[in-house]
Amino acid sequence: MKTYLYILVMALTTYLIRVLPLTLIRKPIKSRFIRSFLYYVPYVTLAVMTFPAIMDATNSPIAGIVSLIAGILLAWFGAGLFPVAVCCCVIVFLMELLF
């Protein structure tokens, strides 16, 4: 039951974030600080949520770290969303099979 409450709170909060600027605010954000802050937030959040979580998601932390490094390198040299994701999975699968 509590899970449904969690989902409700998640849905309402997300909706308010999306809809307030279209209904009540209706203006571009003037503050350079807030614009910059909101610009940087997603990158920081995703970085923080990815590491060390990727290491704790796998049975051996080493498999997680190797797939993290491989993922960073692939994305750095231009691989897209799916190639990166698939490679990370394959690396973890093989490493946990072999070691």
Add this chain to the structure above:
Amino acid sequence: MKAAEKRQYLKGMRDGIPIALGYFAVAFSLGIMAKLSGLTPFQGFLSSVLVNASAGEYAGFVVIAENSGLYMMALMTIVASARYFLMSCALSQHIAPDTKMIHRLLIGFDVTDEMFGVMIGRPGYVNPVYAYGLYLLPIIGWSSGTVLGIVSGSILPASVVNALSVALYGMFLAIIVPPARKDRVVLGTVILGFGLSFAFSRLPVVSGLSSGTRTIILTVVIAGLAALLFPRKEEEADA
């Protein structure tokens, strides 16, 4: 529905097809995470059909798994989905000023990175009917992908589920690395994020905090410092 509106709706639907396919795959890996957090297929469906946000839902599933309180869910959602606020602000300038409230409320339902990109990239004001057509298939792809991920998570062997559970992190990497390569400030925030996140998870006292709390604190501090020290120029900050 008038003929012109029908045309707009169908045009939106057509533009939504490639997005729906991509969403299906991302949602599948999100479903694996949902399964690992203990959600049933129906709960996953409900989350995805109502929320439509990869980072936001992942963060939410972490809160559910840790059972860290409803206020925590609200805070985590705000942090993980804050960027939609920026997008909706920009989008509000691309909606005709006389647009009815009901249309504003409905367009706001599914402002995602991809929808925003498509709507903002079209000339002129956003036609609400076009937006509804655009939203339809991606929402179906997103929610069905989540359900399939959760179901697969219960069927597939543990070794495969383990491997699939890093898919979402791989996708997160593919989102943050290219801009980090282009922009040294973003690169700095990402490296600092990795380093401090690791330190926070291992150091005494702070490692006792839930991972949600750590994510919120680190995001606000690092993004706040970056915005203070390296504010972006007007034209760069638009999306």
